[in-house]
Every structure is written in structure tokens, then in C-alpha cells.
Amino acid sequence: MKKFLIILSVCMTCVNTANGQIINKTPLSIRQTGYKIDAKLDPSLKTVSGNMEAFWVNKSTDIVPDIQLHLYMNAFKSKNSTLYRESGGRLDYKDSDNGWIDIKSFTCGDGTDLIPRMQFISPDDGNLSDQTVLKVMLPEPALPGDTVFIKVSFETKLPSKIMRTGYTDDFYFVGQWFPKFGVYEYAGMRYATKGGWNCHQFHAHSEFYSNHSVYDVKITVPKEYIVGAGGMLISESDSDTGGKNKTLTYRAEDIVDFAWTAWPGFKVFTDQWEHVKITLLLPKVRGEQVERQFIAIKNALEYLAKNVGPYPWPYVTIVDPPAKGSGSGGMEYTTLFTSYSFYMVPKYIHLPEMVTIHEFGHAYFMGIMASNEFEEPWLDEGVNSYWEERIMDHYYGENSGMIDLSYLKIADKSLSRLSYVHSGGRQAASNKEFSWNYPHRTYGMMSYNKTATWLYTLMGIIGEETMNEVFREYYKKWAFKHPSGTDFTDVVNNVVKRIHGTRFGPDMNWFFDQTLYGTGICDYKVATFKNNKLETSKEQNDGADSVNETLMIHDSLYKSVVELERVGEVMLPVDVLVHFKNGEEVLESWDGKSRFKDFVYTGTRMIEWVKIDPEFKIRMDVNYINNSRTEKPDRVPLRRLTNKLISFLQFFISIVSI
Numbered sequence: 001m002k003k004f005l006i007i008l009s010v011c012m013t014c015v016n017t018a019n020g021q022i023i024n025k026t027p028l029s030i031r032q033t034g035y036k037i038d039a040k041l042d043p044s045l046k047t048v049s050g051n052m053e054a055f056w057v058n059k060s061t062d063i064v065p066d067i068q069l070h071l072y073m074n075a076f077k078s079k080n081s082t083l084y085r086e087s088g089g090r091l092d093y094k095d096s097d098n099g100w101i102d103i104k105s106f107t108c109g110d111g112t113d114l115i116p117r118m119q120f121i122s123p124d125d126g127n128l129s130d131q132t133v134l135k136v137m138l139p140e141p142a143l144p145g146d147t148v149f150i151k152v153s154f155e156t157k158l159p160s161k162i163m164r165t166g167y168t169d170d171f172y173f174v175g176q177w178f179p180k181f182g183v184y185e186y187a188g189m190r191y192a193t194k195g196g197w198n199c200h201q202f203h204a205h206s207e208f209y210s211n212h213s214v215y216d217v218k219i220t221v222p223k224e225y226i227v228g229a230g231g232m233l234i235s236e237s238d239s240d241t242g243g244k245n246k247t248l249t250y251r252a253e254d255i256v257d258f259a260w261t262a263w264p265g266f267k268v269f270t271d272q273w274e275h276v277k278i279t280l281l282l283p284k285v286r287g288e289q290v291e292r293q294f295i296a297i298k299n300a301l302e303y304l305a306k307n308v309g310p311y312p313w314p315y316v317t318i319v320d321p322p323a324k325g326s327g328s329g330g331m332e333y334t335t336l337f338t339s340y341s342f343y344m345v346p347k348y349i350h351l352p353e354m355v356t357i358h359e360f361g362h363a364y365f366m367g368i369m370a371s372n373e374f375e376e377p378w379l380d381e382g383v384n385s386y387w388e389e390r391i392m393d394h395y396y397g398e399n400s401g402m403i404d405l406s407y408l409k410i411a412d413k414s415l416s417r418l419s420y421v422h423s424g425g426r427q428a429a430s431n432k433e434f435s436w437n438y439p440h441r442t443y444g445m446m447s448y449n450k451t452a453t454w455l456y457t458l459m460g461i462i463g464e465e466t467m468n469e470v471f472r473e474y475y476k477k478w479a480f481k482h483p484s485g486t487d488f489t490d491v492v493n494n495v496v497k498r499i500h501g502t503r504f505g506p507d508m509n510w511f512f513d514q515t516l517y518g519t520g521i522c523d524y525k526v527a528t529f530k531n532n533k534l535e536t537s538k539e540q541n542d543g544a545d546s547v548n549e550t551l552m553i554h555d556s557l558y559k560s561v562v563e564l565e566r567v568g569e570v571m572l573p574v575d576v577l578v579h580f581k582n583g584e585e586v587l588e589s590w591d592g593k594s595r596f597k598d599f600v601y602t603g604t605r606m607i608e609w610v611k612i613d614p615e616f617k618i619r620m621d622v623n624y625i626n627n628s629r630t631e632k633p634d635r636v637p638l639r640r641l642t643n644k645l646i647s648f649l650q651f652f653i654s655i656v657s658i
């Protein structure tokens with residue numbers, strides 16, 4: 001053991017008991033990293049100064065010569081940062097709006113000064129002006145099992161024009177604000193890891209990747225400020241004799257990031273769901289939304305606990321930021337998240353509920369299952385959107401989860417599907433790209449909407465109960481670890497095989513190759529159907545008893561043909577419902593593989609209409625209008641109008657939602 005290293009158990013004890021309180025006696029994660037931070041907000045300078053003690057444990061079998069840390073706030077430091085370059089004008093800053101993080105001192109366990117050993121690196125794009133990743137060479141390499149202990153004093157200047165983090169006037173949302181370890185990956189941690197430090201730069205279109213950690217954080221603010229933070233509030237006390245400032249102490253266990261907010265205008269409400277204390281902070285004028293918000297989060301807690309796994313923390317905090325801080329709305333930090341609403345949102349628009357349910361859901365998909373959001377954002381945003389849509393439509397009406405008016409009802413899942421279907425770039429990218437490389441503005445569509453839509457399609461094929469079992473298994477196997485996409489698809493393959501045998505093939509990779517990793521579209525079409533009178537030969541009628549009867553048989557015999565077509569590249573099994581004029585119906589199954597498919601019926605019945613996928617199981621189908629055909633006067637123009645109206649509404653809602 002090297003001098004600058006502190007034995008793991010000593011370090012863990014030191015961090016675990018920092019505030020004299022442990023929430024969970026048995027750690028939920030392996031706690032490869034931990035942080036103890038003493039932070040103070042200076043509202044006049046818009047800074048947070050902090051003293052931090054932190055550790056990283058080398059769980060690999062490698063000899064590791066360095067540590068790497070995120071300095072996210074430097075993304076706001078200059079117009080040459082990678083975040084700024086990728087933001088497409090969203091960060092139109094004056095210099096006074098900038099944010100940054102300055103390292104004032106940096107030592108390791110034995111007091112060795114690490115500042116001369118610091119170096120900014122840009123592993124993603126080689127941008128030498130980007131200062132969001134810091135590499136620090138250790139005085140001596142960390143051997144397997146060693147714990148590296150660091151002490152850092154830093155000053156963070158918050159940016160204005162909040163983009164996830166920053167301030168407006170006296171409202172502060174403090175995220176990505178302290179030096180934070182990257183993730184040191186090693187064999188077996190997740191599928192096909194390259195090993196070594198995984199520490200990406202701060203990008204406009206990607207989120208984060210972190211170890212589950214323990215946080216002991218003291219926050220000092222002027223007394224009039226109301227504070228919300230991740231974790232559990234342990235104590236609150238005056239921090240100076242004049243009584244101008246107060247210090248709040250928080251402890252959080254096994255969460256992937258720690259964020260906090262401070263604003264004198266917050267009103268605080270609390271509620272309880274089973275073991276979970278719910279704290280809600282919102283502007284005083286939005287009091288009418290308190291009940292809506294509590295109902296929404298309880299719905300999410302109940303549904304995810306039942307169908308995925310238990311919510312493990314005894315606390316959660318919802319922050320509904322004021323209008324001037326809306327740039328911080330709709331963001332997740334595990335046990336603390338921000339919702340999004342405005343004064344007097346009508347009850348028939350379930351926007352605040354949708355954002356609350358979505359952001360809370362991230363407690364599971366990136367909080368508990370802490371995937372690499374930089375590299376596979378669909379694992380958090382897409383999977384979480386799928387669950388958000390299920391929850392919305394379950395509790396607020398299957399066809400009215402998002403808008404519930406007597407003359408207009410829109411399901412949450414329909415909005416997601418429409419965003420995918422109407423995206424011009426839907427074929428442009430596969431999920432094998434990293435999130436900041438998604439071309440043609442496809443990040444949102446790929447990460448959220450396409451993923452939610454193919455997950456619904458998967459549920460249509462394997463069934464809802466099997467899908468729930470997939471997620472229960474995923475939770476059991478990967479909770480408080482770092483699953484990759486392949487780890488998820490492996491779970492699907494195992495569960496489907498266990499429940500359905502080889503009914504869908506040896507595995508479901510044929511599905512993932514086309515939907516998750518493929519760029520093709522799915523579109524099935526009823527080309528036409530015909531009811532042709534049968535031409536019967538004279539000999540066939542020789543046995544008829546009378547001329548009249550023979551004529552009657554001739555008149556009522558038909559050869560009916562349904563002609564189907566696979567227009568898109570994606571091949572999925574579909575049901576086909578054939579309805580005859582006499583009221584009879586036949587439900588056919590088509591494996592959907594060939595370009596053309598006919599179903600032929602001979603008899604006295606005539607086809608009246610045909611519908612592919614009558615239960616809308618294959619939600620990846622980009623065109624529902626050509627899924628059915630009827631003999632009756634076609635209402636296609638009306639349907640087109642309705643479709644356009646829905647698209648317009650979807651566009652409108654996308655402007656006001658996150």
C-alpha cells in the first residue's frame with residue numbers, strides 16, 4: 001500500500017460516518033467513489049466555493065497511473081468549449097454569463113501537491129480548448145484494491161442563462177458543480193468495455209455516466225434561501241454568529257450525482273408514499289398544482305415498484321422551478337429532480353404530470369441501472385420514456401394520457417410515436433453511434449421516441465407480462481451496476497426463451513438488429529382485396545338437382561383474395577384481420593418477411609374489409625393509414641386531416657415540453 005493511499009475500510013468508515021448518520025446499513029452498491037463536500041454559495045459573486053474530500057477505489061486488476069475527473073462547469077468557460085460549439089447558438093453568452101470551475105488546491109492522501117500533475121484532455125474530439133476533463137498523474141500508480149484519496153478546494157462560478165445548471169437573479173440550480181471522478185471500467189463491469197477511464201467531455205447532446213457514490217454535503221447559504229438537495233436533510237443550523245447564513249447538511253447514499261437548488265421564493269410541501277418521504281419545492285403561485293404533482297409521483301412510485309422493482313431510497317425531492325429558472329426544468333439527479341410547469345396549466349393537459357413521471361423514472365433508468373448515457377442514451381431516455389408513457393396512459397386514460405378533452409384525446413405514447421414517424425431523419429442514425437455524433441439532429445428522436453416506439457413494438461410481440469418480467473429481471477441483475485445495451489438485450493433473450501421457448505426464434509436478436517441497431521422503417525400495407533365470382537364448369541354442376549339450385553350456387557361462390565405488401569425494410573410478424581360481409585372474421589398471422597403476401601378464401605362469403613395489425617401492436621409501422629382497406633366509401637381525406645391536426649398538436653406540445 002502506497003503512502004498516499006488510505007486503506008479502503010478506513011476511508012469508507014471516514015466517509016460513512018461523516019455526519020454521524022447512515023441511512024442504509026447494507027450498501028446498495030459497491031461504492032467505488034465517495035464525496036464529502038463543504039460548499040458555500042455567494043449570491044453576490046454567483047459562486048459556490050467548496051472543500052472536497054473524495055476517494056476512488058481501484059476495483060480492477062490494472063495498475064492505474066492516473067485519475068480522471070469531470071470539470072463540467074468549464075463547458076461554460078469560453079466559446080471554444082465543445083459544449084458551446086455543439087450547442088448551435090443556444091449558449092449565446094456574453095463573457096459575464098460564463099461559468100467555470102477553478103481548482104485552488106489539489107492534494108492526495110499524503111499531502112502531495114497534485115496541481116503540477118494536472119492536465120486537461122479531450123478524449124472525444126481532441127478540442128484543445130475544452131477543459132471539461134482533467135487528468136491527474138498519481139505520484140505512484142494505484143495497485144488493484146488501492147484507494148486513492150484526494151482533497152480539493154475549488155471555486156465554481158455559475159453560468160447565467162441556465163442550461164441544466166446556473167442561475168437567474170436569485171434562483172440557483174447547482175448541478176455538475178464539483179470535480180467528479182470518471183468511471184474506471186474493467187472486465188465484467190458491463191458488456192464489452194474497453195477498460196480504463198471512461199471520462200467523456202461535456203457535450204450539448206449527451207448526459208452523464210457515474211459510479212454510485214456516498215455524498216456527505218454541507219451547503220451554506222444566506223438564511224432567506226430555501227434549499228432542496230439530493231439525499232436526506234440531516235441537520236440545519238446557523239453558520240455564523242450574526243445569523244445571516246445557515247448550513248444544511250445532507251447525506252445521500254448510492255446515487256450517481258448530487259445537485260441542489262436555492263431560491264428564496266420556494267414554498268415547501270411534503271407527503272409520504274409507503275417508505276418514501278416526498279418533498280416538493282415550487283413557486284408560491286403554483287399552489288394549485290401541489291396535489292397534481294403528489295398524485296403523479298405516487299403513481300410513478302407505485303407502477304415502477306410493481307412492474308420493475310422497489311424504489312430503494314426513503315426520500316425524493318421534486319423541484320418545480322420558477323419561470324425564470326425554466327432552463328433547469330426537466331432534469332434528473334436521482335432522489336432530486338426538476339419538473340416543469342407554469343401557472344394555471346389546465347387539468348386536461350397532463351404536462352406537469354408527464355414531466356414529473358418522466359424525471360422520477362430516471363431514478364430507475366440511469367439512477368439504479370446506471371448506464372453510460374454518453375454512449376447509449378437510449379438506455380436511459382428511451383427506456384424511461386417507454387415507462388413514462390405506460391404510466392401516463394395507465395393512470396390518465398389509455399387514449400388520453402396527455403390531453404383529455406371531450407373532443408380531443410391524445411395518448412402519451414401516440415405523441416412519442418408521431419415524433420418518430422414524422423421525423424425526417426428517422427433513417428439517418430443507428431444507436432451504435434455515440435450521442436454527440438448523432439447526425440441531422442436525430443439525438444432526441446433516436447434516444448427518446450424511436451426507442452420508446454420499438455419497446456412498445458417489442459411488448460406487442462412478446463406480451464405485456466413478459467415485458468414486465470424482462471424489466472424485473474433487468475432490475476434484479478443490474479441494479480446498482482452499469483448495464484450496457486447488450487446486457488439489456490441479453491436479459492430480453494433469456495426471459496423470452498424461458499417463457500416462450502423458441503416461439504420467436506432462438507433469440508430476439510433479429511428484432512434488435514432491425515429496430516435498435518437498424519436504420520430501416522417498418523410499413524405494412526393492404527395493397528388490395530378482391531371478391532371474384534367463381535367460374536364453375538358445367539360438369540361440376542351436373543349433380544345439381546335442379547336448374548334453379550345450380551344458378552343459386554353459381555351466384556354465391558367466390559374466390560376472395562387479400563393482397564398484402566411489405567413496403568419497408570423492417571420485417572416483423574403481424575396479425576391480419578379479415579372481415580366478411582356476413583359478419584364472420586378470420587385473424588391471420590403473417591411472419592411479415594416476404595415482400596408480398598396473399599390470403600385466398602373460397603366460399604360463399606365476401607370480404608368487406610381487411611386490417612393489418614388490428615390491435616396496433618406494431619407501433620413502429622410508420623403509416624397506419626395503409627394498414628386497412630374497406631369496400632365502403634373511403635374516409636382517407638378525413639383521416640389525413642385528423643393526422644395533420646394531431647401532428648400540429650404534437651408539434652405545439654413539443655415546443656412547451658422538455
Ligand SMILES: [Zn+2]
Pocket residue numbers: 358359362380381384
Ligand atoms: Zn429524460
